[in-house]
Amino acid sequence: MQITMKKLLMFALLAGLSGCTIVPGSHISTSPGWFVDEDDGSEEAEPLPDVVQVHAITTNVLDGDAGDSKSQPAPELLEEPRDYDYTIGIGDVLQITVWDHPELTIPAGSMRSPSESGNWVHNDGTVFYPYVGKIKVVGLKVTEIRDLIAKRISEYIENPQVDVTVAAFRSQRVYVTGAVNQPGAYPVTNVPLRLLDAVNAAGGLNELADWQDVTLSRGGKEYHLSLRAVYQQGNPAYNVLLRPGDVVNVARNDDNKVFVMGAVAQAKPVPMTRNGLTLAEALSAAGGYTEDTADASGIFVLRRAPADSDHQVDLYQLNAKDATALILADGFHLHSRDIVYVTTSPIARWNRVIKNILPTFQTIYYGALAADRVRDLDE
Numbered sequence: 001m002q003i004t005m006k007k008l009l010m011f012a013l014l015a016g017l018s019g020c021t022i023v024p025g026s027h028i029s030t031s032p033g034w035f036v037d038e039d040d041g042s043e044e045a046e047p048l049p050d051v052v053q054v055h056a057i058t059t060n061v062l063d064g065d066a067g068d069s070k071s072q073p074a075p076e077l078l079e080e081p082r083d084y085d086y087t088i089g090i091g092d093v094l095q096i097t098v099w100d101h102p103e104l105t106i107p108a109g110s111m112r113s114p115s116e117s118g119n120w121v122h123n124d125g126t127v128f129y130p131y132v133g134k135i136k137v138v139g140l141k142v143t144e145i146r147d148l149i150a151k152r153i154s155e156y157i158e159n160p161q162v163d164v165t166v167a168a169f170r171s172q173r174v175y176v177t178g179a180v181n182q183p184g185a186y187p188v189t190n191v192p193l194r195l196l197d198a199v200n201a202a203g204g205l206n207e208l209a210d211w212q213d214v215t216l217s218r219g220g221k222e223y224h225l226s227l228r229a230v231y232q233q234g235n236p237a238y239n240v241l242l243r244p245g246d247v248v249n250v251a252r253n254d255d256n257k258v259f260v261m262g263a264v265a266q267a268k269p270v271p272m273t274r275n276g277l278t279l280a281e282a283l284s285a286a287g288g289y290t291e292d293t294a295d296a297s298g299i300f301v302l303r304r305a306p307a308d309s310d311h312q313v314d315l316y317q318l319n320a321k322d323a324t325a326l327i328l329a330d331g332f333h334l335h336s337r338d339i340v341y342v343t344t345s346p347i348a349r350w351n352r353v354i355k356n357i358l359p360t361f362q363t364i365y366y367g368a369l370a371a372d373r374v375r376d377l378d379e
Contacts (some may be wrong), residue, residue, distance in 0.1 A: 008225045021376075050314040052303070056319070057279075065147050074223050077216070077240045084241075086190040088145065089171025094119040096129060096149065099161040104130055104153075118167035131156045142166060166190060172244035176202040179209035179250045193242045196230060199250070210253035211274055216240070217247040228275070258334050260286035262342035263294035272336060279318065280330035282340050289342040297318040298343035305334055 125138030172188040181203030212226035229235040264288025
């Protein structure tokens, strides 16, 4: 029996040693050798794949996370006319008045609005006016139309006083879609229409809106804008001047989340708020990392790299062995679909191995013990 037990203990020892290399579950190493520079020729540890680029979360990384306040929209969106003025289009309704000559002015009446009694701009781009006939008005400003009518009607009326206004703006529109309260088409008028004006006309953002993800479609191109930069940070550059035909889409926020995994109290997806989400907030929402099993030096953020990068994954590491380093976590802003992973401490991984091999050890031990008892009885 002594010989059998020695064999059993030897087997358990070998199993435990081999378990060091077959630890179940996922893990990210925090060993400095893991961050091998491919150019230094070191062979002490396997270098990272080319697809991953590692960054330590330090004040330098936080300084590089400038956010919306320092960024600017595409240069072409910042180009604006010096003097904005509305130009007439097909479908607009003009109100033409010749003072002291009521017979030339179509009366609105108590039952007719100016838009109903005015002069429609027809599909050929013209309007008809007494003594003047057809006038091509599409593409002209109201001041240019006023001068044109005054010049032609002066052949019949001495020193005519002509006034032209737009009674109904119907030819040019912008479209607001997505997470707003009243999506729809909204007219471009003689008052400059900017991004905030269009969103406010659409009833403002609803509770699902992602105000950091606004897409402006213009001329077959898409531009990404941020309402947060305007509302919260006061960046006027993002409040761009809209043009006829623009489509503004405010994205929904319900699919924006980060995933917290590893040695935390509750691994789960954490939705991002309208103001974004920091690493500290994500860890807190998951109940924090577990003090008895987590390796505080191994708090990682995995992020898909930009499309034009020479790598595919950015890996950020926070060493929180000193709890004051968590201040850095509160300043590190996460992106949608980031993965936060808290790795397990070496002793916890060893305990995981023991937990997995213990049932096998017990089965072998009690089996051997039973066999020894049977042999003793036979003897």
